[in-house]
Amino acid sequence: MRTPLELADAHPGPAFTVTLDGREIEALPGQTVAAALWAVGVTSWRSTRGEGRPRGVFCGIGVCFDCLVTVNDRPNQRACLVPLHPGDAIRTQEGTGHDG
Amino acid sequence: MADLAVIGAGPAGLAAALAAAAQGVTVAVVDSATEAGGQFYRQPASGLRARRPQALHHQWRTWERLRDALPGSGVRILTDHHVWSVERDSDGFTVHALLGPEQHEPVAVHADAVLLATGGYERVLPFPGWTLPGVVTAGGAQAMLKAGLVVPGRKAVVAGTGPLLLPVATGLAAAGVEIAALVEAADPKDLVRHGRALAGKLPEGAGYAARLLRHRVRLLSRHTVVRAHGDERLTGVTVAALDTDGRVRPGTERYVPCDTLAVGHGMLPHTDLAETLGCRLDGMTVAVDDEQRTDVPGVWAAGESTGIGGAGLALAEGHIAGRSIAARLNGTEPDPVQWAAAAKSRTKLRKSAAALDAAYPPPAHWSEQVTDDTVVCRCEEVTAGAVRDAVDELGAGDVRTVKLLTRAGMGWCQGRMCGPAVAGLAGCELTPSRRPFARPVPLGVLARQHHIATEEGTS
Ligand SMILES: Cc1cc2nc3c(=O)[nH]c(=O)nc-3n(C[C@H](O)[C@H](O)[C@H](O)COP(=O)(O)OP(=O)(O)OC[C@H]3O[C@@H](n4cnc5c(N)ncnc54)[C@H](O)[C@@H]3O)c2cc1C
Ligand code: FES
Numbered sequence: 001m002r003t004p005l006e007l008a009d010a011h012p013g014p015a016f017t018v019t020l021d022g023r024e025i026e027a028l029p030g031q032t033v034a035a036a037l038w039a040v041g042v043t044s045w046r047s048t049r050g051e052g053r054p055r056g057v058f059c060g061i062g063v064c065f066d067c068l069v070t071v072n073d074r075p076n077q078r079a080c081l082v083p084l085h086p087g088d089a090i091r092t093q094e095g096t097g098h099d100g
Numbered sequence: 101m102a103d104l105a106v107i108g109a110g111p112a113g114l115a116a117a118l119a120a121a122a123q124g125v126t127v128a129v130v131d132s133a134t135e136a137g138g139q140f141y142r143q144p145a146s147g148l149r150a151r152r153p154q155a156l157h158h159q160w161r162t163w164e165r166l167r168d169a170l171p172g173s174g175v176r177i178l179t180d181h182h183v184w185s186v187e188r189d190s191d192g193f194t195v196h197a198l199l200g201p202e203q204h205e206p207v208a209v210h211a212d213a214v215l216l217a218t219g220g221y222e223r224v225l226p227f228p229g230w231t232l233p234g235v236v237t238a239g240g241a242q243a244m245l246k247a248g249l250v251v252p253g254r255k256a257v258v259a260g261t262g263p264l265l266l267p268v269a270t271g272l273a274a275a276g277v278e279i280a281a282l283v284e285a286a287d288p289k290d291l292v293r294h295g296r297a298l299a300g301k302l303p304e305g306a307g308y309a310a311r312l313l314r315h316r317v318r319l320l321s322r323h324t325v326v327r328a329h330g331d332e333r334l335t336g337v338t339v340a341a342l343d344t345d346g347r348v349r350p351g352t353e354r355y356v357p358c359d360t361l362a363v364g365h366g367m368l369p370h371t372d373l374a375e376t377l378g379c380r381l382d383g384m385t386v387a388v389d390d391e392q393r394t395d396v397p398g399v400w401a402a403g404e405s406t407g408i409g410g411a412g413l414a415l416a417e418g419h420i421a422g423r424s425i426a427a428r429l430n431g432t433e434p435d436p437v438q439w440a441a442a443a444k445s446r447t448k449l450r451k452s453a454a455a456l457d458a459a460y461p462p463p464a465h466w467s468e469q470v471t472d473d474t475v476v477c478r479c480e481e482v483t484a485g486a487v488r489d490a491v492d493e494l495g496a497g498d499v500r501t502v503k504l505l506t507r508a509g510m511g512w513c514q515g516r517m518c519g520p521a522v523a524g525l526a527g528c529e530l531t532p533s534r535r536p537f538a539r540p541v542p543l544g545v546l547a548r549q550h551h552i553a554t555e556e557g558t559s
């Protein structure tokens with residue numbers, strides 16, 4: 001089966017390690033938090049303030065704010081916009097992201 | 101400082117920037133994305149080093165022409181600039197932006213003229229289960245694929261209505277996703293009825309038909325998704341046939357297992373910046389004249405912010421705007437003969453856009469499928485039941501009153517996602533929502549802004 005990387009004949013630089021709630025995952029240079037998480041099969045990383053329901057990407061272009069995530073202790077980052085750097089610590093976010 | 105600040109580096113903004121720069125105008129193009137291109141020509145992140153990005157694109161040669169013309173044109177492209185407001189001042193305009201992706205550091209760009217080329221975003225009408233992870237907008241799946249070279253799952257249903265669904269389905273299929281079904285609410289007969297006006301669009305449609313066939317995509321027209329299933333994430337959808345009135349035909353429901361639903365019901369223009377500048381709107385779009393001028397002197401608009409019509413129309417409008425701006429900034433009356441070809445294609449493409457719009461209405465009775473416990477406002481988790489109560493029991497007659505009573509539309513997205521649904525459920529027309537800023541702005545930035553304004557005022 002063809003992957004998107006093969007389709008676009010992509011030759012990214014070496015993958016680097018970031019963490020998702022402490023677990024190490026690989027990311028490619030240029031990928032956003034959301035892209036790296038999709039690439040390892042993770043589609044939700046936030047639970048809502050009211051009902052605690054899981055959410056991930058919805059609009060993919062920074063408009064809906066469903067994909068909010070904590071990166072390096074800064075809550076409420078839009079995962080679909082924020083590019084990853086080696087060593088970044090991604091944390092799933094509960095509620096407002098401010099209550100620890 | 102620039103003569104012209106263009107907001108949006110999509111086809112409209114780039115065409116305008118190049119046309120104006122060719123006449124000697126100093127141009128700065130501001131865009132929130134990390135690369136120029138806009139939605140249609142969204143580029144893979146440079147770190148991914150894609151050697152064949154065109155495999156994800158259509159009309160790539162047009163993009164190459166734009167891209168290759170930029171370096172020698174003198175046009176400055178400022179990416180990662182999230183514009184939250186454009187202010188008119190005594191000597192022109194100030195474009196206020198936050199540097200991305202963190203969006204804490206403010207920057208300002210001054211210019212004598214402004215072109216709003218901000219494009220649009222997708223409209224998605226709710227249905228039970230639409231907030232489950234695995235349900236994404238059709239354009240969002242496309243954007244993540246084009247920019248990040250990733251897909252959300254292995255087996256997808258692409259659903260809703262509109263011309264965007266075809267490229268999304270074929271794009272995902274080419275990238276290795278199994279497409280369980282392409283579920284289109286419109287009736288292909290309606291497209292044929294509008295055939296004349298769509299003449300320019302149909303060959304493309306035929307091309308897609310061949311590609312759908314090649315990827316063995318099952319096309320279910322006059323069908324809709326009535327429910328998305330799953331607990332923590334999507335596991336499947338129920339699709340059903342629609343009758344000629346756009347109502348679900350009882351007994352036609354069937355279950356389709358999938359881990360991804362890419363769904364969209366057409367597009368809406370970004371109008372916030374135009375609204376705060378005081379530009380007249382025409383319904384949900386920025387009103388412009390033949391030169392693409394808004395009614396505020398010094399402010400032009402082009403592309404999908406002035407009406408949804410695709411990349412070709414955006415290019416034509418952008419070119420015209422760029423020519424008009426160059427002439428007006430030089431203090432001369434523009435000569436429309438200079439842009440006759442673009443004007444001709446604008447006329448033709450606006451006609452086909454209107455026909456497409458008529459041929460792809462959202463299912464007329466979509467709200468009948470929305471159960472009371474369905475979350476409508478995704479940010480504030482307001483249910484359809486709460487919206488209905490606000491209307492039926494508390495007498496709310498417009499979106500603003502519903503918002504005050506329920507908090508629907510008061511969250512992070514400022515009502516962009518739920519606006520059409522709330523209006524539909526309340527039985528009133530969708531109107532522009534007068535957001536004070538196009539982006540949420542950190543309080544510190546606002547305070548500093550106020551401080552500067554006050555100091556200037558007293559000096
Ligand atoms: C998610 C998505 C995916 C799409 N995919 C396709 C597709 O695959 N095929 C297709 O035919 N059509 C697609 N479309 C339709 C597409 O919008 C048009 O074809 C075309 O791109 C419109 O051109 P434009 O120049 O008017 O606007 P756009 O191409 O949308 O460009 C507007 C630009 O303005 C920027 N912008 C907007 N607001 C701000 C702000 N406040 N601050 C800074 N920058 C801002 C955006 O980042 C964007 O780059 C898609 C639309 C969306 C929303
Ligand atoms: S997915 Fe909508 S803002 Fe990120």
